[in-house]
Amino acid sequence: MTAATPHEAAESRLHAVAAAFAGRPGVVLPADGPRHFGTATLRLGRTIVAMTPGEHLVVTLPAARVAALVAAGEGAPFPEGRPPMRAWVAITSDDPGVWRDRIAEALTHVGG
Template sequence: MSPADRFALLVEDFGSLEGVVPPGATVGFGSSALRFEGRIFAMLAHDRLVLKLPSSRVASLVADGEGDPFDAGKGRPLKEWLSLSPDSGLSWSELAHEALAFARR
């Protein structure tokens, strides 16, 4: 299954959750992302799932080889953003639920 197809399944799963806004509901930056009350918590970028998680969780996942800090093309890694490795066996749904819980804080 392609990354785009996997992300489409996430959108379908999360689309009915209270406060979650699916891709396409906004314009501009993040228009293709899942949002909670205006805050992006999951998106697909360069065929990789990108999630906003606590910085300690991102550091742990990076240390485990599950992904890299996301840098948004600015050349500076963002501490609370993970770009999940395509080789990761972690569940996209479980990580997206973690990211949603973080967005709800």
């Protein structure tokens, strides 16, 4: 049996963590919606809130929060190696509790 790639492990983690948001109005779980950018996504309506394009969770948050997470070493600019998108951050922790908290923040950010 082949070990999961870092991307596959991240997608699996996103599916598991996203289950905590099942039943929340407007939330489209990764298993229930189409893939975007070649990866699993969590959406609020039609808006992507979280995704796993590599080995990290990437979420949309206010630019000031993204900057704070990067400055604290809790996140990395996204995308890596290109001019970063101000409202997106790659979460460097693979702790499911951290992922759940950042997804909750992102849902609040997108949902107003």
